[in-house]
Amino acid sequence: MQTSVTPTHCPYCALQCGMNLTPEPAGGVTVVERPDFPVNRGALCGKGRTAPAVLSSHVRLTSPLVRSGGTLVPATWDEALDRIAEGLRRTRTEHGPDACGVFGGGGLTNEKAYTLGKFARIVLGTSQIDYNGRFCMSSAAAGGIKAFGLDRGLPFPLEDIPKTGCVLLVGSNLAETMPPALRYLTELKENGGRLIVVDPRRTRTAEQADLHLAPRPGTDLALALGLLHLIVAEGRTDEAYIRERTSGWEEARAAAMAHWPEYVERITGVSVPELREAVRLFCEPEAAMVLTARGPEQQSKGTDTVSAWINLSLATGRPGRPLSGYGCLTGQGNGQGGREHGQKADQLPGYRKLTDPEARRHVAEVWGVDPDSLPGPGRSAYELLDALGTDIRSLLLMASNPVVSAPRAAHVEERIRSLDFLAVCDVVLSETAELADVVLPVTQWAEETGTTTNLEGRVLLRRRAITPPEGVRSDLHVMHELAARLGVEKGFPTDPEEVFEELRRASAGGPADYSGITYGRLAAENGVFWPCPADSPADGPADVPEGASLGAPHDGPNGEPTDTAVHPGTPRLFLDRFATEDGRARFVPVSHRAIAEEPDDEYPVLLTTGRVVAQYQSGAQTRRVDELNAAAPGPFVELHPRLAERLGAAEGDPVAVVSRRGRAVAPARITNAIRPDTVFMPFHWPGEGRANTLTNPALDPTSRMPEFKACAVRVEAVNAVEAVEA
Ligand SMILES: Nc1nc2c(c(=O)[nH]1)N[C@H]1C(S)=C(S)[C@@H](COP(=O)(O)OP(=O)(O)OC[C@H]3O[C@@H](n4cnc5c(=O)[nH]c(N)nc54)[C@H](O)[C@@H]3O)O[C@H]1N2
Numbered sequence: 001m002q003t004s005v006t007p008t009h010c011p012y013c014a015l016q017c018g019m020n021l022t023p024e025p026a027g028g029v030t031v032v033e034r035p036d037f038p039v040n041r042g043a044l045c046g047k048g049r050t051a052p053a054v055l056s057s058h059v060r061l062t063s064p065l066v067r068s069g070g071t072l073v074p075a076t077w078d079e080a081l082d083r084i085a086e087g088l089r090r091t092r093t094e095h096g097p098d099a100c101g102v103f104g105g106g107g108l109t110n111e112k113a114y115t116l117g118k119f120a121r122i123v124l125g126t127s128q129i130d131y132n133g134r135f136c137m138s139s140a141a142a143g144g145i146k147a148f149g150l151d152r153g154l155p156f157p158l159e160d161i162p163k164t165g166c167v168l169l170v171g172s173n174l175a176e177t178m179p180p181a182l183r184y185l186t187e188l189k190e191n192g193g194r195l196i197v198v199d200p201r202r203t204r205t206a207e208q209a210d211l212h213l214a215p216r217p218g219t220d221l222a223l224a225l226g227l228l229h230l231i232v233a234e235g236r237t238d239e240a241y242i243r244e245r246t247s248g249w250e251e252a253r254a255a256a257m258a259h260w261p262e263y264v265e266r267i268t269g270v271s272v273p274e275l276r277e278a279v280r281l282f283c284e285p286e287a288a289m290v291l292t293a294r295g296p297e298q299q300s301k302g303t304d305t306v307s308a309w310i311n312l313s314l315a316t317g318r319p320g321r322p323l324s325g326y327g328c329l330t331g332q333g334n335g336q337g338g339r340e341h342g343q344k345a346d347q348l349p350g351y352r353k354l355t356d357p358e359a360r361r362h363v364a365e366v367w368g369v370d371p372d373s374l375p376g377p378g379r380s381a382y383e384l385l386d387a388l389g390t391d392i393r394s395l396l397l398m399a400s401n402p403v404v405s406a407p408r409a410a411h412v413e414e415r416i417r418s419l420d421f422l423a424v425c426d427v428v429l430s431e432t433a434e435l436a437d438v439v440l441p442v443t444q445w446a447e448e449t450g451t452t453t454n455l456e457g458r459v460l461l462r463r464r465a466i467t468p469p470e471g472v473r474s475d476l477h478v479m480h481e482l483a484a485r486l487g488v489e490k491g492f493p494t495d496p497e498e499v500f501e502e503l504r505r506a507s508a509g510g511p512a513d514y515s516g517i518t519y520g521r522l523a524a525e526n527g528v529f530w531p532c533p534a535d536s537p538a539d540g541p542a543d544v545p546e547g548a549s550l551g552a553p554h555d556g557p558n559g560e561p562t563d564t565a566v567h568p569g570t571p572r573l574f575l576d577r578f579a580t581e582d583g584r585a586r587f588v589p590v591s592h593r594a595i596a597e598e599p600d601d602e603y604p605v606l607l608t609t610g611r612v613v614a615q616y617q618s619g620a621q622t623r624r625v626d627e628l629n630a631a632a633p634g635p636f637v638e639l640h641p642r643l644a645e646r647l648g649a650a651e652g653d654p655v656a657v658v659s660r661r662g663r664a665v666a667p668a669r670i671t672n673a674i675r676p677d678t679v680f681m682p683f684h685w686p687g688e689g690r691a692n693t694l695t696n697p698a699l700d701p702t703s704r705m706p707e708f709k710a711c712a713v714r715v716e717a718v719n720a721v722e723a724v725e726a
């Protein structure tokens with residue numbers, strides 16, 4: 001047993017709070033404060049604090065399981081791995097390589113995400129790989145690339161937030177989704193800065209705001225355009241900045257001018273005086289930030305919506321200026337790194353494009369394969385799940401629980417059931433793992449080493465603190481063994497540092513360049529911000545075509561000049577230029593459009609969905625922790641007293657929410673904090689109260705993000721008999 005204190009990071013969200021782990025004499029590990037890590041300075045939320053309970057839970061998987069006579073029974077690792085190799089091989093022989101699908105997750109370390117993408121493309125030879133980050137970050141990523149030529153969640157560290165003049169926070173409930181980060185907003189206000197929150201609900205985060213705008217779900221695009229209209233009309237644009245640092249303003253301006261404040265008020269329900277007040281608060285200070293999260297992004301027009309918020313920040317001269325700009329709050333533990341290294345359908349490591357011949361050549365060389373052997377881009381996450389059982393016959397799934405978390409989940413569940421073969425690697429028997437032919441029990445977090453990249457683009461080292469239970473292996477071990485069984489003996493190491501060394505080379509010269517980062521540096525520093533090219537700045541410009549000199553490699557972490565041979569990393573992007581070819585940020589002209597499914601007589605209410613503080617995602621992990629279950633025991637439907645009265649529902653009464661996809665039942669939670677035309681459900685639970693039974697898989701045309709945040713429903717009281725049966 002290791003005895004010393006191990007500094008590491010939380011297994012859950014993108015804040016990647018620092019924590020220390022101390023081993024328990026009886027096995028297991030205790031979380032203690034780690035004040036030296038700047039992001040959370042020792043603070044943790046209840047999920048992070050209780051994370052060890054998952055590892056030692058009695059439901060923790062400690063043996064492979066294989067399906068036999070309809071049930072899952074324990075098996076040896078060899079039996080289980082042979083079954084998976086056989087399942088995948090048979091599919092490939094009978095239906096071709098693209099009939100094998102791979103589904104990953106933003107919770108995987110960089111090493112695992114990288115290896116999974118490589119495994120899909122060179123062992124299985126399939127184009128059909130995507131991951132749950134498609135449901136999370138993809139619209140902001142697409143919007144960021146269009147405008148800035150680069151996608152990194154925040155282009156500045158969180159520590160800049162308290163020093164800006166105004167934060168316009170759009171569709172983030174960070175008081176519940178990243179509690180230690182609330183401190184940055186509190187400090188902002190203490191420093192005299194202003195906070196505007198845009199959320200259809202008066203959340204704990206919105207309660208902190210100087211101004212809370214509560215638009216109708218799915219109307220952020222109109223809201224942002226209306227604000228930009230007023231900014232132009234009031235002469236508050238930054239003309240010099242627009243001229244010197246941007247392109248495309250005329251078209252974007254014309255599009256915004258078509259969105260009159262009164263028209264926007266009708267669409268959004270936000271009054272013209274509120275719009276004017278928001279413009280005043282945002283434009284008066286010299287520095288200001290726009291931050292978006294899942295509210296505006298998880299829409300079938302999420303990319304255009306992000307573009308509209310970016311346009312607003314560009315028109316007022318914010319991005320690439322000190323303490324200013326646009327950023328997106330990523331979600332999962334490795335939500336950022338997980339989308340950089342190749343588990344995304346269209347992507348190669350280093351945030352390279354799979355369709356770019358030069359990128360294919362570079363990565364194929366690192367992998368020791370012929371570039372022409374690399375498949376092209378595959379389907380996006382929902383489209384991949386929708387093709388299960390038809391075009392895709394076998395699936396290898398790691399770090400996601402789509403039976404609970406995918407849109408139109410009953411259909412997705414039915415597609416998963418129709419597969420010829422399903423293999424799932426997980427820590428616990430998730431609702432998706434329950435449907436598998438083979439389940440492999442894997443190590444996680446405190447039991448293994450690996451890197452993650454937090455919402456600031458800060459690459460971090462998670463360290464192994466305890467020995468995993470007997471019978472459990474790492475995801476890297478799984479891929480190593482499967483590759484060997486499928487005829488690829490080399491190139492799938494099980495040592496995370498060895499994988500990282502290869503990832504460094506594969507990412508070198510790409511937009512997300514990690515080549516200057518080593519485990520040694522990560523252990524010594526509190527993380528390193530990418531891009532961090534290996535080439536010494538003293539040797540002249542690094543081999544970085546896109547994203548080059550974004551933060552000027554001659555600058556130290558805080559902008560001070562440095563002549564060291566080691567690249568310091570890039571905490572702040574775009575100070576000199578944007579990562580576009582001409583170095584200018586691009587305005588993208590966008591116009592309002594409706595959500596994919598507007599309410600009508602049959603489905604008159606809007607449903608929006610999201611999170612509560614005590615549960616994480618599909619709940620596969622946090623539903624195993626007593627303390628968290630006591631705090632958030634089950635699903636609920638948040639609704640306004642006026643709507644409750646119409647239904648005759650009292651607090652706690654079961655109500656049914658019905659959409660064109662299905663029906664869910666959960667207790668009513670009646671509150672003035674929500675718009676009367678909208679109901680809210682958290683999505684953490686399976687079964688009858690599963691929010692995703694209802695959600696609409698209408699996809700954004702660019703990001704392929706489903707519309708989790710707005711669909712039409714009808715809400716019904718559940719009669720007594722039905723309630724007893726339920
Ligand atoms: N406790 C907890 N924390 C988490 C997670 C978790 O599951 N549980 N998951 C992590 C992950 S992966 C992610 S992605 C992040 C997500 O973090 P957030 O984006 O903060 O989480 P959500 O609750 O999905 O959505 C935020 C808010 O959007 C609002 N909203 C709904 N519709 C709209 C709309 O049309 N427009 C606007 N402007 N707002 C709208 C909702 O009311 C909600 O309050 O959280 C991370 N942290």
Ligand SMILES: Nc1nc2c(c(=O)[nH]1)N[C@H]1C(S)=C(S)[C@@H](COP(=O)(O)OP(=O)(O)OC[C@H]3O[C@@H](n4cnc5c(=O)[nH]c(N)nc54)[C@H](O)[C@@H]3O)O[C@H]1N2
Nearest residue numbers: 132135136399400401405425426430609617618620683708
């Ligand atoms: N209605 C609605 N639905 C949503 C959302 C919403 O706002 N509304 N948000 C969407 C978003 S933003 C996200 S990110 C998704 C997330 O939803 P999911 O993709 O379902 O995410 P998790 O519940 O975190 O699933 C992770 C699974 O991997 C396991 N796991 C953890 N670590 C590891 C590991 O290292 N290796 C392996 N093999 N397994 C591991 C966990 O036990 C768990 O079963 O949900 C999406 N679904």
Ligand code: SF4
Nearest residue numbers: 010012013017045048
């Ligand atoms: S805020 Fe996120 S990273 Fe921090 S302890 Fe909570 S779940 Fe973990």
Ligand SMILES: [Mo]
Nearest residue numbers: 135136331332
């Ligand atoms: Mo997410």
